[in-house]
Amino acid sequence: MQSQSHNSEGPMGVLLINLGTPDSPAVGDVRRYLREFLSDPKVLTMPAVARWLLLNLVILPTRPRQTAKAYAKIWMEEGSPLLLYCQAMARAVSEQLGSGFHTELAMRYASPDIGSALERLGDAGVRKVFVVPLFPQYAEAATGSAVARVEEENQKRAAPFELVVQGDFFDDPGFIEAQAERMRPTLESQSWDHVLFSYHGLPESQLRPIPGCLVGEGCCDAEGATERRCYRAQCFGTTRALTRALGLEPGAYSSSFQSRLTKEPWIRPYTDYVLPELYEAGKRSLFVVCPAFTADNLETLEEVGIRLRAQWEELGGESFALAPCVNDSPRFARAIADWARAHTESASLG
Numbered sequence: 001m002q003s004q005s006h007n008s009e010g011p012m013g014v015l016l017i018n019l020g021t022p023d024s025p026a027v028g029d030v031r032r033y034l035r036e037f038l039s040d041p042k043v044l045t046m047p048a049v050a051r052w053l054l055l056n057l058v059i060l061p062t063r064p065r066q067t068a069k070a071y072a073k074i075w076m077e078e079g080s081p082l083l084l085y086c087q088a089m090a091r092a093v094s095e096q097l098g099s100g101f102h103t104e105l106a107m108r109y110a111s112p113d114i115g116s117a118l119e120r121l122g123d124a125g126v127r128k129v130f131v132v133p134l135f136p137q138y139a140e141a142a143t144g145s146a147v148a149r150v151e152e153e154n155q156k157r158a159a160p161f162e163l164v165v166q167g168d169f170f171d172d173p174g175f176i177e178a179q180a181e182r183m184r185p186t187l188e189s190q191s192w193d194h195v196l197f198s199y200h201g202l203p204e205s206q207l208r209p210i211p212g213c214l215v216g217e218g219c220c221d222a223e224g225a226t227e228r229r230c231y232r233a234q235c236f237g238t239t240r241a242l243t244r245a246l247g248l249e250p251g252a253y254s255s256s257f258q259s260r261l262t263k264e265p266w267i268r269p270y271t272d273y274v275l276p277e278l279y280e281a282g283k284r285s286l287f288v289v290c291p292a293f294t295a296d297n298l299e300t301l302e303e304v305g306i307r308l309r310a311q312w313e314e315l316g317g318e319s320f321a322l323a324p325c326v327n328d329s330p331r332f333a334r335a336i337a338d339w340a341r342a343h344t345e346s347a348s349l350g
Contacts, residue, residue, distance in 0.1 A: 020109030092333035174335020
């Protein structure tokens with residue numbers, strides 16, 4: 001993704017970062033990916049010895065085979081959905097930006113790795129890099145970990161880049177409108193009993209150190225809750241922004257959290273617990289969206305699109321639909337390009 005011309009200081013680098021994906025759905029590739037992912041102390045926040053024991057004695061002996069089967073169900077002919085959508089987004093951002101910019105994609109885990117992406121930016125003559133972690137809501141396990149790795153790899157360079165990081169965009173108009181665009185066709189295709197905004201879950205222990213988080217009922221709606229980088233509050237902020245954009249009435253939607261990994265308490269309400277409650281309340285048609293992600297992946301396509309759908313149907317639900325993530329949305333590509341240009345303009349003025 002080459003820029004068309006260079007200014008006197010070289011092109012501005014734009015580095016898009018997402019979580020990562022195995023190279024293939026083969027058990028060996030999945031095991032390597034899980035080992036790297038779950039070895040991150042920002043992901044499994046426990047003492048190093050406990051993390052090693054959990055990973056090597058509990059998770060890695062069994063989970064890679066199960067997870068490989070799940071990946072096989074959603075793997076596309078061209079490769080990993082997450083990687084393909086992110087590559088398409090990087091191309092779209094590059095096209096939006098045109099000359100004076102050089103865009104690269106990297107993954108926090110597996111490939112394309114962050115160090116190699118920085119090398120390519122350096123080879124292109126870049127001196128300043130605008131880093132865009134593709135996670136709408138801030139979580140130390142995602143945004144924090146990705147940025148820390150960029151900084152670590154950058155410091156290994158003989159001439160480190162000047163880095164600027166895009167902040168949280170959980171309610172950014174460009175992201176919200178891009179996600180709303182993905183939802184509208186299905187939302188308008190029939191009358192849905194309920195819209196469920198299901199977000200990636202996190203252990204409560206990762207939020208409790210944040211002042212004012214998980215201190216009581218309604219704490220995530222308190223003044224300033226989203227600004228203090230409370231992931232749960234920012235998820236509810238995304239729901240509020242999307243429901244306004246879509247014109248959803250109170251009572252027609254709710255928010256929940258999926259993907260519990262350990263037995264400790266995770267942020268609530270749990271998505272798989274919410275479904276029986278919705279059915280008991282008389283809901284029969286359910287429309288689900290997962291706006292904690294910018295690209296569809298194993299969690300959205302298999303856990304929600306296949307397993308959660310099956311749960312809903314077993315309960316007796318009559319219809320179920322999953323909204324796509326923003327994926328390769330031109331509207332979201334334009335938003336990222338606008339952020340990059342705004343940073344460049346403010347830097348030149350400053």
